[in-house]
Amino acid sequence: MSSTTHLDPTSPSRARRDREKAETRQRILEAARELFTTQGYAQTSMRRIADQIGYTATAIYHHFQDKDSLLNELCAVDFRALGEALQTMDKIPDPVTRLRLMGQNYVRFALDHPQQFRFMFLVERPIPGPECVTIDPAENGYQFLLANVREAIAAGRLRPEFTDPEMVAQILWSxxxxxxxxxxxxxxxxHPWLDLRDPDATAAVMSDIVLRGLLREPSA
Amino acid sequence: MSSTTHLDPTSPSRARRDREKAETRQRILEAARELFTTQGYAQTSMRRIADQIGYTATAIYHHFQDKDSLLNELCAVDFRALGEALQTMDKIPDPVTRLRLMGQNYVRFALDHPQQFRFMFLVERPIPGPECVTIDPAENGYQFLLANVREAIAAGRLRPEFTDPEMVAQILWSxxxxxxxxxxxxxxxxHPWLDLRDPDATAAVMSDIVLRGLLREPSA
DNA sequence: GAGATTACCTAACACCGTTAGGTCGGCCTG
DNA sequence: CAGGCCGACCTAACGGTGTTAGGTAATCTC
Structure with a gap:
């Protein structure tokens, strides 16, 4: 019963099969990403994803549990990318300046990667998804934002009534x-009635406004 | 050709039939509203809506073009309600207080009507829609916001650098x-890493922060 | 009564996500 | 090398979806 028939994890052929399976998995992900972003999630069927890479829809179920977990995995990748983009600013010494730039980078990321952004934040999530825990908090943009807010509070830069870093972070994020x-x-x-201003300029002005409302007087 | 066979718009029986049709249409809308809000849009099928009021799915197509226009009509109703709710505040003398309350009402509306809010603002729009000529109900709310911003600027309540009412309105809205x-x-x-604060409290604090950043000093 | 209108129905289409069960080539053991 | 197992992939199908074609029967106008 416990004999290791066919199970040798060190076998080279096993390694090759694993690699091939991972490659197929990756090609499924790439096809799904393209179709999701160009056609939308609801308009993309498992059959069309499979067609695009020469498989049958059922083959996908050997690599992913269902359609939702395809989207979940793509989101995780994009979350990581956003987190890394935000963390490029940790060299800036002033935490308040970091907060200001993070906001502007966030807007720019969203406009540069509209479909991914929609994926991550705008699409109606079917169900929490228990394995979403795989997101590393160190690569999490929100944790980085939160850390910067904590630093600004600890440095006494904010008005004394702002003691909850979570709420301040959520306000900045909002x-x-x-x-x-x-x-x-x-x-x-x-919406013809809506004359949108330049997003980067608006983001900059908004950052100034919110930070002025947040900061102690002397730094105004 | 132009004989009015069967078309007499003044006939009493015609009026009765019109009323009955309108009532059926209304019952469809009510059933759709309940199912959309309790089960979600995607999880609600035309057949289930029809079942709920003793009809067949195809009957709905005699009253509405398709499933989307059902939700669209519900949205129009609700956003008109939002616009009117916001405008009930025009009795408040202080334009800045109006702006503060408008923001908090907006958040409450979104949380009270999640499906409609999502459909109006978050869902990926397929195409502007040519017969969306019916005035966008969201327009009223934005125009009202804009008018209040203009009033605040005209009253000299905002810092002198804020001269563009559109940009200020879009910042407040954002x-x-x-x-x-x-x-x-x-x-x-x-998102297990996200510990959301109470939305109403956060909205109130956010309004204070943004308005403090916007206003001239004396009113701090 | 004749004919048009209409509110609703049944049946069906094409498609969807997903599952059951089979095929078949490569790997491991003897 | 023989033989069995494994697993990546397939075909076929299930129950569901939004939507359409076409029919029926009641009602209206003349």
Whole structure:
């Protein structure tokens, strides 16, 4: 019963098969990403994903549990990319300046990667997904934002009434997130009554406003 | 050709039939609203909507073009309600207080009508839609926000560098819009690393912060 | 009564996500 | 080398979806 028939994990052929399986898995992910981003999640069927890479829809189920976990995995990748983009600023000494630039980078990321951004934050999530825990907090953009808010509070830069770093972080996030969402949703003239200002300029002004409302007087 | 066979718009029986048709249409809308809000849009099928009121799915197509226009009509109703709710505040004398309350009402509306809010602002729009000529109900709310910003500027309440009412309005909107979007997207524990604060409290604090950053000194 | 209108129905289409069960080539053991 | 196992992939199918074609029967106008 416990004989290791066919199970040798050190065999070279086993390694090759593992590699091939990983490659197939990767090709599924790439096809799904392209179709999800160009056609939308609901408009992309498992059969079309499979067609694109010469497989049958059922083959996908040997690599992923269901359609949702395809999207989940793509989101995880994009989350990591966003987190890394934000963390490039940890060399800046002033935490408040970091907060300001993070906001502007967030908006820019959203406009540069509209589909991924939509994926991560705008698409209606089917179900929490228990294995979403795989996201490393160190690579998590929100944790980085939170750390910077904590640093600003610890340095006494914020007004004394702001003692909850989570709430301050969520307020900062909300501003840039909403700006990105509005621009993503009204790319052209979908709403003729809405004359959108330049997103980067608006993000900069918004950062100034929110930070002035947050900071102690002397730094105004 | 132009004989009015069967078309007499003044006939009483015609009026009765019109009323009955309108009632059926209304019952469809009510059933759709309940199912959309309790089960979600994607999880609600035309057949289930029809079942709920004793019809067949195809009957709905005599009253509405397709499933989307069902949700569209519900959205129009709700956003008109939002616009009117926001405008009830025009009795408040202080334009800045109006702006503060508008933001908090916006967040509450989004959380009270998650499906409609998502559909209006978050869902990927397929195409502007040519017969969307019916005035966008969101327009009223934005125009009202804009008018209040203009009034605040004209009254000299804002710092002198804020001369563009559109940009100020879009900044104010972005904050509450982003807060609503974040809460709508993470209703439960979809993101275990995110410990969301109470949305109403956060909206209130955010309004204070943004307005302090916007206002002239004396009113701090 | 004749004919048009209409609110609703049944049946079906094409497609969806997903599962059951089979095929078949390569690997491991003897 | 023989033989069995494994697993990546397939075909076929299930129950569901939004939507359409075409029919029926009641009602209206004349």
């Amino acid at each position: 501003g840039v997130h909403g700006l990105a969402a509005i621009h993503l949703h009204s790319p052209e003239k979908t | 904050g509450v819009h982003g807060l609503a979007a974040i809460h709508l997207h993470s209703p439960e524990k979809t």
